Amino acid sequence: MKRVVSISLGSSKRNHKTVVKLGRDTFCIERIGVDGDKQKAIELIGNLDGSVDAFGLGGTDLYIYAGNRRYTFRESAKIAAAAKITPIVDGSGLKNTLERRVVNYLARHEDIRFKRKPVLVMCAVDRFGLAEALVEAGSQTVFGDLMFGLGLELPIRTLDGLARLARVIAPVITKLPVRWFYPTGDRQNETKPRFRAYFAAAEMIAGDFHFIRRHMPECLDGKLIITNTVTAEDELLLKERGVRTLVTTTPDMGGRSFGTNALEGMLVAAAGKRPEELTANEYENLLNEFGIAPRIKHFDR
Incomplete structure (x- = not known):
């Protein structure tokens, strides 16, 4: 074994x-x-x-x-x-391959249409393959890296803008303590909603589950969530918030x-x-x- x-x-x-x-x-x-x-x-x-x-x-x-x-x-x-x-x-070595496949899989097997659908990607530098696949599928993407990572209401809407941002901030944030911009420890179990309007405008929400859980609003009626690791408790929470469909990039x-x-x-x-x-x-x-x-x-x- x-x-x-x-x-x-x-x-x-x-x-x-x-x-x-x-x-x-x-x-x-x-x-x-x-x-x-x-x-x-x-x-x-x-x-x-x-x-x-x-x-x-x-x-x-x-x-x-x-x-x-x-x-x-x-x-x-x-x-x-x-x-x-x-x-x-x-x-990270697998994400670009695994998460690119998810968008194509959902289109083929679940008949989910991404073209012109508004999608909120919580942090795209952490999910660049998924972000690219959503853009290639024609989604209207908002990348929340500055919003949910640094608390700045500055949505990014293009991959070029994301790449320019990464070149500027990545050399800085990669030298800082992770806890400054990502929930660790018991903070992963806390929910402090922010930027509700961006959640409300999106039909789909994609990205790291800890970012989603920490910042999601009370109402997620009808949303499709594309994320990674979730527990049975997390699933119940999403159901209670009104999520319609949950997709995890890794299997059960x-x-x-x-x-x-x-x-x-x-x-x-x-x-x-x-x-x-x-x-x-x-x-x-x-x-x-x-x-x-x-x-x-x-x-x-």
Whole structure:
């Protein structure tokens, strides 16, 4: 059995462990939250290094992308450096492949129309592949990076604008503590609505679930949510807020969806390669081989 452990700066209340089968391999997948304690994350990785097949790094990003550029978070890199033997991934190597597929999958299998539909993407530098796919599908996108990351009511509406923003702010924010602009620890369980008008105007809301949960309004009637990791409690909350359809880019594993970092860790372990050795085409082939598809839940049926 292969073992993949996702170490997250997020809340320990969201911890989960399950066993799943992919192809010929069986995986034990475990998510361990450290409630924002970076030193604890480093110690856990150090203690498990060499005894597991892959680490996922959750509750933070190691890299963000915009266009052809990649930016490294200094704080996250220090945590990842505790893994001397076992490969460690944050999901970014898989996101561009996995999340691009979701838009096409929904159009083909669910007959969901994206052309001219208003879509709010909470933070696009964290989901650049998804952002590009939505734009290519003809959506009227609003990128909320400055709104939900920095609290500035400055919506971005084009990929060029997003790339220009990334070139300016990414070298700065990647040197700052993650907690300044991303909810970690118990803050992941808090909801403080802001920029309600942008939620109201959107038919679809896409992006990191912790950004969505922290900033969403009380009413999300009829919305379609495209996101990543959610628990059963999260699903109930979204249903109560009136969400019509929930789409998670990762499949159901033991009653919930894990983060992209955990899925990338599984694929790295299955391939038997270091993450830097895997190309986008290889990730695509692995997703096809294992039949990885988004999870879709209609709350109105």
